[in-house]
Amino acid sequence: AGGAWFIRGLGGIKPDEEQPGMKHFYMVPALIEDLQFARISYDSPYGRITSNWQRKEGSVAFQIEVPCNTTATMILPEYGRSQLILDGSNLTASGKEQFNGKSIQLTSGKHKLVLR
Numbered sequence: 001a002g003g004a005w006f007i008r009g010l011g012g013i014k015p016d017e018e019q020p021g022m023k024h025f026y027m028v029p030a031l032i033e034d035l036q037f038a039r040i041s042y043d044s045p046y047g048r049i050t051s052n053w054q055r056k057e058g059s060v061a062f063q064i065e066v067p068c069n070t071t072a073t074m075i076l077p078e079y080g081r082s083q084l085i086l087d088g089s090n091l092t093a094s095g096k097e098q099f100n101g102k103s104i105q106l107t108s109g110k111h112k113l114v115l116r
Contacts, residue, residue: 010030010032010035010038011027011029011040012027012028012030012051012075013051022044022070023070023071024070024071024073025049025072025073026073026074027064027073027075028074028075029051029053029062029077030077031053031055031060036054036055037054037055038051039052040052044070046067046068047068048067049066049067050110052064059114059115060077060114061112061113061114062112062113063110063111064110064113065109065110066106066107066108066109066111067108069108070108071106071107073103073104073105074103074104074106074113075102076103076104083114084113084114084115084116085113085114086111086112086113087111087113088112091104
């Protein structure tokens with residue numbers, strides 16, 4: 001039961017009830033005040049899901065891995081949100097449709113996000 005808290009709570013890896021088997025899932029990482037980083041992974045039927053985050057100089061850096069043939073919706077924590085950088089692109093300034101200010105749609109692959 002303790003492992004489930006790390007995966008669902010700290011890592012924020014949560015199933016989408018409408019798409020069983022983690023075909024689509026939610027990432028809702030819990031930024032616990034006294035923690036500086038977390039490294040969480042879960043082996044889903046489609047492959048490994050990774051939710052890593054680390055606080056750095058007024059920002060939080062995330063490393064997310066979404067398995068092949070799956071998608072994820074990352075619900076962004078209430079951490080500043082003045083600037084969001086995904087894989088090197090500033091989404092706050094670009095107005096890309098995958099970012100609505102509170103969540104971001106992620107496709108298969110490895111992603112780096114920075115919230116400032």
